[in-house]
Amino acid sequence: MTAEPRPATTGGPLSALTEDDLGSPAQRDRRKRILDATMALASKGGFDAVQMRAVAERADVALGTLYRYFPSKIHLLVTALIREFGRALERLERTPIPGETQAEGVLYVLSRNTRSLQRDPQLTEAMTRAFMFADTSVAAEVTEVGRLLERMLTAAMGVEEPSEEDKAIARVIGDVWLSNLVAWVTHRASAEDVSNRLELTVRLLLGPREAR
């Protein structure tokens, strides 16, 4: 019911539009409505319930418009994940991280985020599976998720100028965290399993090393 310039040059976007690519307020609003609709549907029925026609209808947008903003269901869901992680990172950067050691800080951040995701299993399932299924066309978005995660974890480690090694450790922890999240989402690991494995991983990577 409107039309403004810019969501893409004709021919279709190569990847989801970033927020600041959108000029007009109406377009920002459409984009937000789409992401909100996506999350509402995901929250209710998981990955399968995020049906493009349903998202379009709920966001009050034509199907073609939805595809103009997000070139695929996967882009859509991974972008939603980026938004969520971005918000989590903001919250994180606003509050001090408890814990004496790096390990404690990291575990605090991990379990906080894990719990937060576990509060909405269906939504988590939808975003996680999309993230894992993403192919090369979603590389930019997936990379962005990785960056956010890295920032969260290096922040949790209490370093402001992370070295390459710090980043590498953060990446390893992030990999393990995501793996366990997937295992939890697919019912192959309980919440307690996840928590135990994360503790062990962090201990091995950041904690004191006992004799072997």
Place this chain on the structure above:
Amino acid sequence: MTAEPRPATTGGPLSALTEDDLGSPAQRDRRKRILDATMALASKGGFDAVQMRAVAERADVALGTLYRYFPSKIHLLVTALIREFGRALERLERTPIPGETQAEGVLYVLSRNTRSLQRDPQLTEAMTRAFMFADTSVAAEVTEVGRLLERMLTAAMGVEEPSEEDKAIARVIGDVWLSNLVAWVTHRASAEDVSNRLELTVRLLLGPREAR
């Protein structure tokens, strides 16, 4: 073009049939033809090229039969992955693992398997993405992959009766390995990146700990 008892009680299998569920030789053969067809198609065009109609045709089997043996495309590809990992494990258990330390043994096994998968990028893409996308209905198969990986890595560590901690370490390394494989498959990491990250991970988990 035949018919023997058993591939499933009527109503459809809950998960892919295991090899030993199949009684008749003709059925074993069908199953093998299906998996071979799957891998041939995957090898040529990756995940998208593994189309159920194409698999059925190539395996010389009706579409309905294909679905009787494997209840979904994901089951099919993850089962192919199990077969591959099983073979890799067999090969592994037949040859001694070089390297003085645990870290060296693990790195040897990791890089050997990584190279082997990288030799057929499309096939790896297909199997990896199926594995990552798998939902709860494929939990058994996914768990089996995890078990195989764990056995490969504990063998690489040179322990025959792995302790819980050994297994946990193997799981962490497996998680990181798979993450990096996915990153490679989606062109977010080069082969060298993968190799560097694995080295670092193994060093952190199994190697000498330097001052921090």
Place this chain on the structure above:
DNA sequence: GGCTGAACTGGAACACGTTCTTATACTGGC
């Protein structure tokens, strides 16, 4: 106020995973 081009709408069309139906072929038991 009218023009132009891009964005949006509504809906048809298409592809592929999955399910279902009907007929035929095979197997094991008698």
Place this chain on the structure above:
DNA sequence: GCCAGTATAAGAACGTGTTCCAGTTCAGCC
């Protein structure tokens, strides 16, 4: 060799992601 039951074949049918098209609406410019 015949029967009963199940597996398979062949293909139609359905759902959902994705693409496409014709028509409409809007923003910026004269």
